[in-house]
Amino acid sequence: MSKSMKFQVLLCCSVFLFCGFSRYEKPKNTEGTVILKFNNLFNKEALDFEKAYTNAHGEKVKFTLLNYFISNIKLTKEDGSTYAVPQDSSYFLVKQSDPASKEITLNHIPSGKYSALTFTIGVDSLRNTMGIGSRTGALDVGATAKGMYWVWNSGYIFFKLEGTSPAAPEKQKNVFNYHIGGFGGYRSKTMNNIKTRTLAFKPVVVSNRKGPVIDINVEIDHFFDQVNPIKIAEKSSVMWGEFSTKISENYVSIFNLGNVSSK
Amino acid sequence: MFKHKKVLISLCISAYLAISAFQISNIQRTFFKPEIPSNFPPPVYELKANPLTEEGIELGRTLFYDPILSSDGSTSCGSCHQQFAAFAHQDHPMSHGVDNQFGRRNALPLFNLLFSKTFFWDGGVHSLDFSPLNALENEVELNEQLDNVLKKLNDSEEYRDKFKKAFGVSEITSKVFLQSLTQFMATLVSANSRYDKFIRNEGGLLTAEEKEGLELFEQKCSSCHATGLFTDGSFRNNGVPNNYRFDKGREEITLNASDRGKYKVPSLRNIEFTAPYMHDGSISSLEKVLDHYTSGVEQSATLDPLLKQNNQPGLAITDPEKKKIIAFLMTLSDREFITDKRFSEPELFLNTPKPNEKNHSHTNNR
Numbered sequence: 001m002s003k004s005m006k007f008q009v010l011l012c013c014s015v016f017l018f019c020g021f022s023r024y025e026k027p028k029n030t031e032g033t034v035i036l037k038f039n040n041l042f043n044k045e046a047l048d049f050e051k052a053y054t055n056a057h058g059e060k061v062k063f064t065l066l067n068y069f070i071s072n073i074k075l076t077k078e079d080g081s082t083y084a085v086p087q088d089s090s091y092f093l094v095k096q097s098d099p100a101s102k103e104i105t106l107n108h109i110p111s112g113k114y115s116a117l118t119f120t121i122g123v124d125s126l127r128n129t130m131g132i133g134s135r136t137g138a139l140d141v142g143a144t145a146k147g148m149y150w151v152w153n154s155g156y157i158f159f160k161l162e163g164t165s166p167a168a169p170e171k172q173k174n175v176f177n178y179h180i181g182g183f184g185g186y187r188s189k190t191m192n193n194i195k196t197r198t199l200a201f202k203p204v205v206v207s208n209r210k211g212p213v214i215d216i217n218v219e220i221d222h223f224f225d226q227v228n229p230i231k232i233a234e235k236s237s238v239m240w241g242e243f244s245t246k247i248s249e250n251y252v253s254i255f256n257l258g259n260v261s262s263k
Numbered sequence: 264m265f266k267h268k269k270v271l272i273s274l275c276i277s278a279y280l281a282i283s284a285f286q287i288s289n290i291q292r293t294f295f296k297p298e299i300p301s302n303f304p305p306p307v308y309e310l311k312a313n314p315l316t317e318e319g320i321e322l323g324r325t326l327f328y329d330p331i332l333s334s335d336g337s338t339s340c341g342s343c344h345q346q347f348a349a350f351a352h353q354d355h356p357m358s359h360g361v362d363n364q365f366g367r368r369n370a371l372p373l374f375n376l377l378f379s380k381t382f383f384w385d386g387g388v389h390s391l392d393f394s395p396l397n398a399l400e401n402e403v404e405l406n407e408q409l410d411n412v413l414k415k416l417n418d419s420e421e422y423r424d425k426f427k428k429a430f431g432v433s434e435i436t437s438k439v440f441l442q443s444l445t446q447f448m449a450t451l452v453s454a455n456s457r458y459d460k461f462i463r464n465e466g467g468l469l470t471a472e473e474k475e476g477l478e479l480f481e482q483k484c485s486s487c488h489a490t491g492l493f494t495d496g497s498f499r500n501n502g503v504p505n506n507y508r509f510d511k512g513r514e515e516i517t518l519n520a521s522d523r524g525k526y527k528v529p530s531l532r533n534i535e536f537t538a539p540y541m542h543d544g545s546i547s548s549l550e551k552v553l554d555h556y557t558s559g560v561e562q563s564a565t566l567d568p569l570l571k572q573n574n575q576p577g578l579a580i581t582d583p584e585k586k587k588i589i590a591f592l593m594t595l596s597d598r599e600f601i602t603d604k605r606f607s608e609p610e611l612f613l614n615t616p617k618p619n620e621k622n623h624s625h626t627n628n629r
Contacts, residue, residue: 131312132392132441141396142409142437151396153387153516186389187381190517242518 030111032206034075035213036104038094039258040066042221047096056225059232061176063163066096066220067148068251069123069138069156072196075109076116078203083110091123093138093145109211113203117214121195121252122158128183129154150181153240157181158193159251161223168236176236180244180251193245195252201260215258226250290431293317297377300454302462302491306377308391308449313442315449318429323447325425326440328608331415333405340398340444341608343370347601349533350374350451355544367509369544372537374453374600375530380496384526384542387516391448392441409437416440453532453600454491461594462491469594476591479584483556486569487528493595498525499567502560502576503541510543523565535596549592553585 040047052062070092073085084090085106095101127134135141139156141149148157159180168176184192204212224230228246238244295315299306326332328341344350350373368384382388388397398404399412416422416435426432430439458477460467469477480488489495498513505512505524513522526542540546546555560566560576570576580588600606 129389131309131390132438132445133312136436136438140437142413142440146408146410149396151388151393151400152383154389154393185517187386188513188517188519188522190519240515240518 029208031108032111032208033211034106034109034114034206035211035263036070036073036106036117037213037215037258038070038102038104038218039215040096040102040218040220042219044219047220049096053221055221055232057229057231057233059165059167059224061163061165061167061232063096063161063220065160065162067157068094068121068159068218069148070094070104070119070121071123071127072120073104073106074118075114076118076198078113078115082118083112085109087127091127091138093148109206111205111207113205114212115203116198116200118196118198121197121248121255122181122193123156123183124194125183125192128156129186150240154186155181155183158195159248161220165232165236167232172236176232177239178230178237178244178247179239180247182240182244191242191245193248195248197252197255199255199257201257204260204262210262213259213261213263215260217256217258219254219256222254223247223251226253290428292319292429295320295450297450297452300452300459300463300491302459303375303378303454304490304492307380308377308445310377310449313392313445315446316429318425319443319446320450321447322425322429323443323445324606325609325611326444327447331419332399332407332412334407338405340395343398343404344373346603346606346608347536348372349453349536349597349601351537353536354539368542369539371529372533373448374451374532375492376451377449378492381527385513385516386498386527391445394448395441395444409440413437413440451600451606453597455599456532456595456597458591458594459491459597470590472587472590473594474591476587476589477594479580479588480591483578483580484531484588487567488531493531494528496527498522498527500524500526500563500565501556502563502566502570503543503545503555504559504561505543512542521565524563525565531592532595533597533600534592536601549589550585553580553588556580557585 042048042051042053047063047066049063052060054060071090072087073090075083075085077083092104093101094104123139127139135145138144145156148160149155150157157179160178162175162177164174165176166174168174180193182191182193184190184194199214199216201214204214206212224232227249230247230250235243238247293316295317297306297310297315326340327344328339330336330339330342332339343352343355345353347353352370355370371384376382376391376394379391380386380389382391382394383397388394396409399407399409413435416426422435423433426435426439426443429443432439457467458469459465461469487495487497487499487501500512500523503524507523511523513525513527514520516522534540534549538547538549540549540552546552556570556578557580558577560570560578562571562576566576570578572579
C-alpha cells in the first residue's frame with residue numbers, strides 16, 4: 001500500500017469513528033460539575049499587588065507573588081462516602097497573577113448530595129518522586145510550575161509568597177520570600193509540610209443539570225499570625241529549613257469556606 | 264444546523280488525528296538496549312518509562328555538548344564533564360561555569376548513572392531525569408532557566424526536527440528535553456577496565472602486586488566502596504576536614520544533624536582520571552588520599568564508625584600496602600570508556616569558537 005493510500009484509509013476510518021462518537025457522546029446524566037473558586041484576600045478584601053497592607057505585627061507589606069498548589073481533591077457525600085478526583089487530573093497551581101488559575105472546574109463528579117471538600121495544599125510525596133513523564137500540566141517544571149520546584153533538593157514548592165516590606169533587611173532590598181515545600185524525603189525521611197484541609201458545608205446537589213460553585217477564601221493577612229507569629233523583621237526569607245513547618249501550620253488554616261452557590 | 268457544525272468539527276479533528284497518526288507511524292526509531300555488566304547490581308532507573316532509542320541518545324549527546332544550554336552560550340555540560348576525565352572536571356577542585364564563577368563542589372564523574380539511587384554529593388536529587396536542572400539553573404553553572412532553554416530549542420528548526428525524529432513530538436517540552444539528556448547519560452556505562460576483564464574471566468590479568476592490592480582493598484575499603492560499582496550509594500563522613508560553614512553535606516537535604524558532613528560514597532572507577540578528589544576537591548593525588556585515610560581523618564560526631572578503630576580515627580595501612588592499593592585502583596581505569604567515540608563531542612561543535620576567558624570570581628552559590 002502506498003503512503004498516500006494508507007493515509008486515505010486512515011482518514012476515512014477516523015472520520016467514521018468520530019462521526020459515531022460525536023453523535024453518541026452526550027454528557028452522562030449520572031454526573032455533573034463542581035467549581036472551586038480561590039479568593040485570595042487581605043482583611044476580607046481581594047488581594048491586590050498594587051496595594052500596601054499592614055500585617056498583625058504592624059509591618060507594612062506589599063506583595064509581588066503568591067502561588068500555591070492544590071491537589072488530590074476529594075468530595076464527601078452526605079452519607080459519608082467519598083469521591084476522589086482521579087490523580088492525573090487532580091493537580092492545580094493557583095497563581096494570583098493568573099485569574100483563570102483561581103477557578104478550578106471539576107468535571108465528571110458522580111451525581112449526589114455532597115457536604116464536604118478535602119484538598120492538599122502542595123503535592124503528595126508519591127508524585128514528588130515520579131519520573132519526568134508524570135510531571136505534565138500544572139506540574140511541568142519547564143512551563144506552568146516554573147519557579148515552583150527545588151532543583152538541588154528535588155521537590156515542589158507548595159506555597160510561595162513574596163513581596164517587599166521595610167521590615168525586611170535593606171541589604172536584601174527589603175524583599176521577603178517564603179518558599180515552603182518538603183514532602184518527607186525519598187531515600188531518607190525528612191521534613192514533611194504536606195497539609196490537607198477539609199471544609200464542610202450544607203449539602204449541595206451535583207447532577208447533570210446542577211452543580212455548586214464553592215468559594216474558598218484564602219486569608220493572606222492571617223498567613224502572618226494564624227497559629228504562629230511570622231514576623232518579617234525576624235524571618236524575612238524562609239525556604240528549606242525547620243522554620244518552614246511553622247509557616248505551613250499557619251497557611252493550612254487560612255483556606256476557609258466562603259459562599260457555596262448552585263449553578 | 265448545530266448537528267452539522269458538530270460533524271464538521273469532528274471531521275476536522277479526525278483529519279488532524281489521521282495526519283498525526285500517519286506521521287507517528289512514519290517515524291523510524293531504533294531501540295537500544297543498554298548492556299548490563301554481569302558484575303553490576305540491577306539498574307535503578309526505570310527504563311520502561313523512557314525507552315532508549317538511537318535517535319534519543321544521539322540527540323541527548325548533541326544537547327550535552329551544546330552551549331545553547333547556558334545563558335551566555337559559553338558553557339555546556341561537556342565543559343565540566345569531560346570525557347578524558349571520565350566526565351569529571353579535570354584539575355578543577357571547584358567546577359567553574361558561566362563567567363568563570365566557581366561552584367562550591369568538585370564535579371562528579373558521570374558513568375553508571377543508571378545504577379545510582381541518588382545524585383549529587385548530598386543526594387538531593389533522586390531521579391536521573393531531574394539531575395540536569397541543577398546545573399542548568401545554577402547561577403554559577405549554566406545560569407539558565409528551563410523555560411528559556413525550551414524556547415531556544417523550539418526556535419531552532421534543527422532541534423525541532425531532531426526531537427520529532429526521536430520522540431514523535433512537534434513541541435519540545437521539559438519531558439522530552441530531560442528524557443533525551445537521560446538517554447545519553449544512561450549509555451555512559453563504564454565496565455571494561457582491566458579489573459572487570461579479570462573478574463569476569465575475559466582474559467584480563469592482574470599482577471601479583473595488584474592482586475594483593477585488591478585483597479587489601481577488600482579488607483579496608485570495600486565496606487563503603489562496595490559492589491561492582493565501587494560504592495554502596497550510602498552517605499558517610501570519611502573525615503575530610505570541614506568547618507561546615509559553606510557545606511554541611513547530606514544534612515542540607517535531610518535537615519538531620521546526624522547527617523552533618525556526610526557525602527555520597529563516590530565510585531572509585533576511573534579514579535586515575537578524576538583528580539582532584541573529595542567533595543571539595545581538597546586532595547590532589549591518590550597517595551595523599553591514602554595518607555588521609557591513615558593520618559588525616561578528622562574526628563567528629565558523625566565520623567563513620569568504620570574509620571575509627573580502638574577509638575583512634577583512621578585506618579592502619581603501611582606504606583608498602585598503600586602502594587599496592589594504589590596499584591589496584593589503577594586497574595579500575597576504563598580506557599575504552601574515555602575514548603569511546605559514541606560519547607565524544609559531536610563534530611558540529613568542535614570548531615565553534617569559545618568566548619574569551621573572563622576574570623575568575625569566587626562565589627559560594629546557593
